[in-house]
Amino acid sequence: MAAVVLPAVPRVLIAEADPASRELLEQVLSGVRCDARVDTCGEGQQALDLLAHNSYDLVIADWELPGVDGLAILRGLRQQHRTPPLPFILMSRRNDSASVREVVPLAPMAYLTKPLNRESLTQRLQGLLLSGSEETSHDVPVPGPGLTLVAFLERRRELSEGAPLMTDVQVAVKRCLNPTGLDLKLLEEEIRTDPQITGVLIAAANNAAQHQGGGPVQTVAQALHQLGTGQSMNLILGLTLKRCARLSVPCLADYAKRYWELSLHTAEYARILARLLDLEPERCYCAGLLHRLGDLALLRCLEEWTQAGGELDEWEEVGNSLDQYGAGFGSALRTRWRLPLELRELIAAAYSLGGGVYSREALVMNMAAQMAHLTEHEGLEELARGRTARLLKIGLPELMRLRRK
Incomplete structure (x- = not known):
């Protein structure tokens, strides 16, 4: 049974009457594809109603659903002659050869027998959802006369795997x-x-x-x-x-190390400042760590470009790409992964405050990012006179102590 090709943000329907099995399926699916949108129901008619009003990329259903059973749902979908067929995983307590022969002509992606085991279920879904998507839905376009680096990055922005x-x-x-x-x-x-x-x-x-x-x-x-x-x-x-979980091109690896270290410095400054001001240090730390995620994701895509045979000027094109696309890659990733709005707001504050009223945590993130960009012997006096420091009521002595930590 072939691996399923899922879009960047797949939508999945789980039709399972047993609450424990339904919860297990949700947990394992979210672990395998954290970006998936998942709907659940406990009976066959509910599943049909959801299928009638929504476009799904994968259905996981129990044969023994009350009302309309899972096999009938699968049979109905196949009679629609959709091209390509809607990926469907059928589960059942039946493991006899006659049941299997009944199912095979309907071409489900998989036929899973119950009781479901977490480890084997995880491995099976990883094989179905990750291996196939790794080679197809997230396939790297082949560089050539018709595909420039700019076009490649435009296409990869909404599908990038994230940072190395x-x-x-x-x-x-x-x-x-x-x-x-x-x-x-x-x-x-x-x-x-x-x-x-x-x-x-x-x-x-x-x-x-x-x-x-x-x-x-x-x-x-x-x-x-x-x-x-x-x-x-x-x-x-x-x-x-x-x-490309690891970068092998030396120039790209050097850039990644630089942005990673910048993220670490921002995260550490944010945590120390948050503790000083009785705020949430770990939340500020995570925002600082993630605020260069887009730049790192872009570098990973540049590695994909080179692996697929594309040429890359090691400094000019890399620097220009980071300037032009880094922020967009980060925004697309945070949206696709549906990171909490509060966390995204803190990440945004690391870049700029904009207008309006700011939370103290947002001010902390802005100050931490500014400090991370300072060289060893510059800028503290100017930073202490700046708007963010005034709003936080932090002076030069506090910033000097912060720098020494």
């Missing part, structure tokens, strides 16, 4: 394993400096929290707690399998 990994994931996970399992507190310390892991975990955790009625997740610690050990580890390890 700046943490050795395999080593991080091994350090956090002990006889009782994975230590989430240690894992947080290992991965908290990686923008890509941070963004993906927060995106997946908010997807899960939304369906469970929880509040917005805005820090790595909150994300790990929401996702739990197994789902967190699967997500983190899965990132290493993606194309």
Whole structure:
């Protein structure tokens, strides 16, 4: 059964009567594709109504649904002769050969037998949703006479995989394993400096929290707690399998290191300032870490360009591309991953304050970003006289102490 080709933001319908199985499917799906929009229902007629009024990219349904069963739903969809056929995963407690023979002519993507096992379900969905999309829906356009670098970046902006990994994931996970399992507190310390892991975990955790009625997740610690050990580890390890997870072009790797270090400095300054002002330090830290996500994602796409045979001027074209597209890549990623609005506002404040009334956390982010851009021996006096410092009521002595930490 072939892998499904999903768009940048896929919409998935889960039709499952059993609440525990439905919750398991939601959690695993959000772990495999944190960007997916997921609708759920518990009976066949509800599924038909949702299918009649919405356009889905994947349906996962139980054969034994009350009312209209999952097989009847699949049969009805196939009678519509949609091209290509709507990807459909059928689940059932039936594992006899007669049932399988009944299902095969309807060409489901997969036929999963119950009870569902989290690990095997995760592996199966990863194989179906990641491997195929890695080679098809996110396929890199081939450079040639008809495709310029500008056109390539325009097309990749809405489909980029995000930033390259700046943490050795395999080593991080091994350090956090002990006889009782994975230590989430240690894992947080290992991965908290990686923008890509941070963004993906927060995106997946908010997807899960939304369906469970929880509040917005805005820090790595909150994300790990929401996702739990197994789902967190699967997500983190899965990132290493993606194309261009690591940069191999020296020039691009140098740029990535520079932007990563700028993000780390901004994050650390934001955390210290937030503590000084009795604000939320970890939320400010995450905003600082993520505020250069777009530049890093762009560098990853430039690596894809070179791997596909495109030529790249190592300095002029890279610098121009960062100036022209870095902010757009970041905005597209934060929107597609549906990061919480509060977190996005803090990230935006790192660039500028604009007009209006500002929260103290927004002022902290703006100050932290300004400090991260200063060289070792310049600018503190001017920064202390600036608007942000005045609004925060922070003077030169506080900034000097902050610089020394």
